[in-house]
Amino acid sequence: MGSPFGIGAPARLTGKAVKGTEQSLMSTLRPHFSSAGFKHGARLAVPAFPGFIMFALAFGAAAAQKGLSLGETLGLSAFVYAGASQMVGLEIWQKVWTPSTILTIITVTAVVNVRMILLGATLQPWLRDEPKLRSALNLFLLTEAGWIISTRYHSEGGRDVGILLGSAAILYVVWLGATLAGYFAGAFVPDPRRFGLDLVMPVFFSIMLVPLWKGVRPALPWLVAGLVSLVVHALVPGYLFIAAGALAGVVAGMLIE
Structure with missing residues (x-):
């Protein structure tokens, strides 16, 4: 009779080891969230800082020149948080609002931001198992720069949702800080066009197209x-x-x- 520790045992052990390895691999391929991923996402977003800072500086300066208060300027950056829509909104901004101007600004900003529906839809496989509150935060903070960083990481096999939130959160902080600086700088820049600040938006979006x-x-x-x-x-x-x-x-x- 063969020993229970004969040839068959290593085969069974090997089979169990392979199965365990496969399960471990599958678990790493599932979307998950980690603080390490959050920190790594923040680091990955650093190359996007110059574009974000220049764009936010330009918006802050333009808002100051348009006559918006500091609260209105920071409110737009904090709650709208959409550079192109904020810039377009400034073009339409009125001291006295009428129903037609309100409808105009709603329509134009909605058309400009409709692209976010498509960007958000591409993240559904990644966020579907996430807590609703964290998914809502991820989608609120979604920008083209964060989306590019995260989808590139995802296409390379990464599944840590912390990358998405980490890159988005740090870009949000940079955006608010640069908006504040731009608002106060606007008092010293009587004509933003003279320094080419009106070109920031088209240049920024042209650069963003390159990775796509x-x-x-x-x-x-x-x-x-x-x-x-x-x-x-x-x-x-x-x-x-x-x-x-x-x-x-x-x-x-x-x-x-």
Whole structure:
């Protein structure tokens, strides 16, 4: 009779070891949250600081020049927290509000921010098992820069949701601090255009497009949206060019796909 510690035993032990290894690997592939991931996400966001700081400085300075109070300026940055919408909102900002101007600013900012629906949807597989409160915080703090950092990490096999929240949280703090500095600097900059601060927004978004480049074909909707926006802006007064460019880009993307 064979010994219970014969050839079969190592095979069984090996099988159990392999199964344990597979379970351990699967657990690391599941979305999870850790403080170490939070800290690492904050470090990954450092390269985005210059763009965020310049954008927020420009907004703070422009808000001061527009006549907004410090509370109104910080409130926009803290609760709206959408640089492009904040800049567009300043263009429409009125000292005396009417129903038509309120409707205009709601419509324009909604169109500018509609992209966040798509960015948030791409995070659903990552956040679906997260606590609702933390998911809501992640989605509130979502920006293009944080999204790029996190999705790149996710595409490389990472599953720590702390990366998403850590990068988002540090960028939020930087945004508020730079807005505050920009507001006080605005008192010393009588004409922001003289220093090229009005170019911060287009330059920032142009740079943000670089990591998203995946070839000519996927970039065609960007080109169509840009051209349509320029044409409509030249022909039609107001802010219709924003909606026209967005819709043209969506239609072009659907036709290409």
